[in-house]
Amino acid sequence: xxxxxxxxxxxDFKLNLSANIINPPGFxxxxxxxKAKCKLMSGTxxxxxxx
Amino acid sequence: xxxxxxxxDADEIYNNGLYSPANPPQSVEVLNGGLEQANYAGANGxxxxxxxxxxxxxxxYSANFSRREFVYAKQLDNNYENHTVISASxxxxxxxxxxxxxxxxxxxxxFNHDASSYTAGETNDYDFWRYKFEVLSSTRTxxxxxxxxxxxxxxx
Numbered sequence: 001x002x003x004x005x006x007x008x009x010x011x012d013f014k015l016n017l018s019a020n021i022i023n024p025p026g027f028x029x030x031x032x033x034x035k036a037k038c039k040l041m042s043g044t045x046x047x048x049x050x051x
Numbered sequence: 052x053x054x055x056x057x058x059x060d061a062d063e064i065y066n067n068g069l070y071s072p073a074n075p076p077q078s079v080e081v082l083n084g085g086l087e088q089a090n091y092a093g094a095n096g097x098x099x100x101x102x103x104x105x106x107x108x109x110x111x112y113s114a115n116f117s118r119r120e121f122v123y124a125k126q127l128d129n130n131y132e133n134h135t136v137i138s139a140s141x142x143x144x145x146x147x148x149x150x151x152x153x154x155x156x157x158x159x160x161x162f163n164h165d166a167s168s169y170t171a172g173e174t175n176d177y178d179f180w181r182y183k184f185e186v187l188s189s190t191r192t193x194x195x196x197x198x199x200x201x202x203x204x205x206x207x
Contacts, residue, residue: 001153001155002151002153002154002186003152003154004152005152006147006150006152006153006188007147007150007188008147008148008150008151009146009147009188010144010146010147010188011144011145011146011147011187011188012142012144012186012187012188013114013143013144013145013156013158013184013185013186014137014138014141014142014143014185014187015137015138015142015160015182015183015184016135016136016137016138016182016183016184017122017135017136017138017182018127018131018132018181018183019127019166019178019179019180019181020131020178020179021124021127021166021178036125036164036165036166036178037121037122037124037164038121038122038123038163038164038165038166038180038206039119039120039162039163039164040119040120040121040138040140040141040160040161040162041117041118041160041162041163042115042117042160042161043140043158043159043160043161044113044116044158044159044160045113045115045142045143045158046111046112046157046158046159047112047113047145047156048109048110048111048153048154049109049110049111049112049149049151049154049155050108050151050152050153050155051107051108051109051149051150051152
């Protein structure tokens with residue numbers, strides 16, 4: 001939530017993703033950065049503005 | 052608004068037809084849309100709800116998606132706090148038409164990830180995916196809009 005005096009105009013809402021993936025030498029499992037993934041399937045962003 | 056005559060006269064149009072504040076108003080000042088007393092002169096001094104446009108004082112928005120998006124760890128590096136990938140799905144740009152006192156926002160999303168490895172003894176001894184939801188303004192005029200207003204966490 002933001003409060004105070006929020007200027008009018010365009011607002012960008014965004015989700016940033018990052019990861020800490022361990023890749024020990026010789027490891028070829030699912031957490032290999034070549035293969036490790038995060039899948040997004042569906043979702044919603046909601047915003048409510050009060051003057 | 053009333054014009055003194057029906058003849059076309061440049062001075063008359065300029066002085067009476069354009070914006071020329073007066074009480075009671077005699078020009079198209081009455082169309083300025085403001086809530087000044089001049090704009091409801093003649094009424095009983097009250098402003099009714101129907102006199103306001105929908106969304107004048109509060110607005111709500113939502114942006115939805117239903118598609119699969121994959122982000123791979125190979126796209127990232129070890130600096131997970133500063134080097135992030137912006138989701139194409141959980142991102143939107145909205146226009147705020149007025150200066151707001153409160154802006155509430157949030158998101159809901161279904162994730163499926165495969166960071167579940169634990170390695171004892173390491174400094175960073177477990178895998179995780181991290182999210183940071185933020186709102187940025189194209190015109191940052193106040194400190195309240197800085198990126199510190201973020202929802203940050205690790206995906207379970």
